[in-house]
Amino acid sequence: MEGPLPMNLLYTDTEDDLRAAVRSLLTDRYDLPAALRRAESGDPYDADLWSSLAGGIGAAGLLVPEKLGGQGAGHREAAVVLEELGRAVTAAPYLTSSVVATETLLGCDTDSTDVAGLLTALAGGHRVAVLALPLTTPPDGPLPAAADTVTGVADAVRADVLLVPREDGLYAAETEGPGVSVEPLTPLDLTRPLAAVTLDPAAGIRIADAATGRAAVRRGLLAGAGLLASEQLGVAEWCLEETVKYTKERHQFNRPVGSFQALKHRMAQLWLEVVSARAAARNAAGALATGSPETALAVAVAQAYCGRVAVHAAEECVQLHGGIGMTWEHPAHLYLKRAKADSVALGSAGRHKETIAELVDLPE
Template sequence: MQFRYSPEHEELRRGIRRYFAEVADADAVRRDMATPTGWDPVTWQRLCDELELPALAVPEEYGGAGFGLVELGIALSEAGRSLLCAPLLSTSIATQALLHAGDPDAAAAHLPGLAAGTTTGTLAAREPGRPWDATPTTTAERAGDGWALSGVKDWVLDGQSAGLFVVTATTAAGTSLFLVDAGAAGLAVEALPVVDPTRQVTRVTLTGTPGVLLGADGAGAPGLARTLDAAVTLLAAEQLGVAEAALASAVDYAKQREQFGRPIGSFQAIKHKLATVLLEVEAATSAVMYAAWTADESPAELPEVASIAGLTCSEAALLAAGENVQVHGGIGFTWEHSAHLYLKRATTDRLLLRDPQEQLDRIAALAGITAHAPAQPDGAAAVDVLAGSTER
């Protein structure tokens, strides 16, 4: 492969960036993040109708554009760059779950709505105090012609507005995937207090909730693993956008702000900060490009490559956002400036799906290296603390 985007990809990026500058500027972000759902349905439908972003990685036979994670990754990178408040990531992850579940009938029934944006979806996989990859303690039992699900899921993206939930549960045959409609009996959705005000996450409680089996009973683990690897890749693309925006903001301010009669960007300390961030952003760019290409062209390699991208982009986004605040000085700590929003998004994204230590352990395991237990608290605990949850 060539480590550069094609002219068509660059044109896609420019088009999305221009559009987001119109519908997702700083004022729109602050307006939308204060709404009960965290996003504007009118803006979302425009993104779906005019740019067809949720349809990018959906096959044409299901009403999509027939592209892959390379193109969808570009869209999510631009979404991260603008801190877009919309269920694009959550719906994209649900779409990946349907694509990897091995259930053509379910795909034909639900993917057209997800691609068109008339239905929003989300993945309910993580459980309180447990890693994202853990075997679910949520159970599913047969109830007549269907299934009844019972358990608790947390850190469910956009669960307060999702129309379709892809839920992991354990049956007598093993890990399985189920589709649960919003408003189903026994389904309770509770908003979680989180650090990042631009992204809403929820706790979902299922009490005998009816669900439809997705794929074969007990055969959900491989599809879930592929879905999580794709999700990590898409999240890494978003983190890259956050890092790029933070770096650009810091550089622009360093050129404008003057101290002792000259721009602060001329001082060696600021130069070193920004040069270090640039190196991390360049590494993150390469990691995202390769992970997205691998997802489309060589999926067998994706588990390791996705973890590398997730680790690299998590660190790059947090560094870039933190240094952006530092370069801006006092104004960077104010509510009125957007620097803190990028820092909060980077902080939250770093623990979403898998934290850096979990990514390192996974890379080591895939390489056949025995990983040592981390000295710091486990990632599951860190995510719960970040969300303001004490349930273990």
């Protein structure tokens, strides 16, 4: 009896075209020095860039069905967008709103006027929604108990709507509405702000019952963790490419430092890790797109591996750039901070390894 066909991890022509469009937009409109200045000011977001990415290109609606105003695409396409956003450490609520919150809403009753209307607004880039849970919440871990204040909520300062899990269901609350307060925190990664969200128990409207809400939240977190691997891949790719480029140009003893055997070995090892990370990230995106029964395993493998690769690539980028890599003016520190923050987002590598052990029935 023949088994299922192996998943095609190669990029399609459509995905390549989408990548080119996103990269062109970021090249023309996203300037890292300017982004650093905005991040230092406490507001790293570029509203015009988000409007062009979300509405102009249509990236925000990739996961939303066409009947609700989206593109009707899938997770592989969204993964390509996140790769490019990772390469530019873009300050945009794409992962939190266009993936996690959108997937959570898709797990609710999309025939409901409230849910359908919010999905349409998200797909057009007109509104931003964020799941009111700490960024570190893993897909399969215990969901935090309902509390008046939730800390570590990513992109809450940019959100128009908060999706709030409570014991009796899932609620949607306007950030500007009564009983809702969003207090910015000081994050490690200045390009993905965190906030403490304080909610009155009566704030918001219920959009799903308790069982549906829990399943929807887990669906959103699983998709977020799987596609976060693509963002981590983008971070690692940029760090590797910039390091190779710099070591070709930087000379010592009248020769490029990249010609020294010790550095060659370090960059070759990093290249192997990045190639493997690409396979893991693409596999997770493909599993999510097809609804594979092994999706949870594919996501856990991708997160257990890609987070470590991104951190290693960013550390090597800083170290092999020498003195300039240690300066505030060079963007390497932004990539290191994004990689470090991502390594604990939606579950640490250790938490995902525990998930892998449970899924494949490894002894404790």
